[in-house]
Amino acid sequence: MKVTFMMMKSVCPRIPIVHLGPGNIYLAERPCIVTTVLGSCISVTMFAIRLQLGIICHGLLPTCNESSCPTNCTAGARYVDCSVLQMLKALYRMGARRPEIKVKIFGGAEMLRPVNGSNDSINVGRQNIISACRAIERHGLNLSASDIGGNWGRKILFYTHTGDVFLRRIGNGPKTSCGPYLRRRSPGHENVAQGRDASW
Numbered sequence: 731m732k733v734t735f736m737m738m739k740s741v742c743p744r745i746p747i748v749h750l751g752p753g754n755i756y757l758a759e760r761p762c763i764v765t766t767v768l769g770s771c772i773s774v775t776m777f778a779i780r781l782q783l784g785i786i787c788h789g790l791l792p793t794c795n796e797s798s799c800p801t802n803c804t805a806g807a808r809y810v811d812c813s814v815l816q817m818l819k820a821l822y823r824m825g826a827r828r829p830e831i832k833v834k835i836f837g838g839a840e841m842l843r844p845v846n847g848s849n850d851s852i853n854v855g856r857q858n859i860i861s862a863c864r865a866i867e868r869h870g871l872n873l874s875a876s877d878i879g880g881n882w883g884r885k886i887l888f889y890t891h892t893g894d895v896f897l898r899r900i901g902n903g904p905k906t907s908c909g910p911y912l913r914r915r916s917p918g919h920e921n922v923a924q925g926r927d928a929s930w
């Protein structure tokens with residue numbers, strides 16, 4: 731009976747759900763499921779394994795140009811690059827160490843097609859991907875999974891106490907990876923989307 735009870739408990743956990751809006755970072759001091767919907771925006775999730783502590787951002791734009799950035803940035807969490815830094819600082823303050831932080835990134839869809847021959851260098855989704863991948867590389871972090879690019883939206887669920895992310899795509903088609911955007915090629919980066927992350 732005890733085993734059955736525990737199984738039921740794990741299947742139906744009473745975990746609060748938090749809806750994360752654009753331009754925000756959420757540090758989960760208690761276990762919860764953070765959900766957010768992404769178009770061209772990027773969510774970076776970090777999970778400090780030993781502390782079982784998760785943090786997630788929902789950044790809208792690639793690069794912060796605030797004069798106060800990066801030491802005391804007043805731009806909040808609108809920008810992908812300084813959001814990554816703020817998340818890291820928050821985890822370090824909680825006692826996390828860099829090698830034990832698992833990082834995943836999601837989003838960066840190309841939601842608007844180029845108009846009248848305008849080139850895609852202005853595409854926000856792609857710029858957000860580049861910014862996220864390079865920030866992760868710059869800070870020497872381990873990227874363990876990604877689902878980025880394409881031209882569809884995504885809804886994600888981040889389990890802050892396990893680091894798992896479940897994802898539902900809104901649309902279909904090919905996606906991309908961090909590989910092409912890294913300055914230093916690393917063989918592990920091409921297949922990062924495979925792993926425990928699942929569709930639902």
Ligand SMILES: [Zn+2]
Nearest residue numbers: 794799803812
């Ligand atoms: Zn900033």
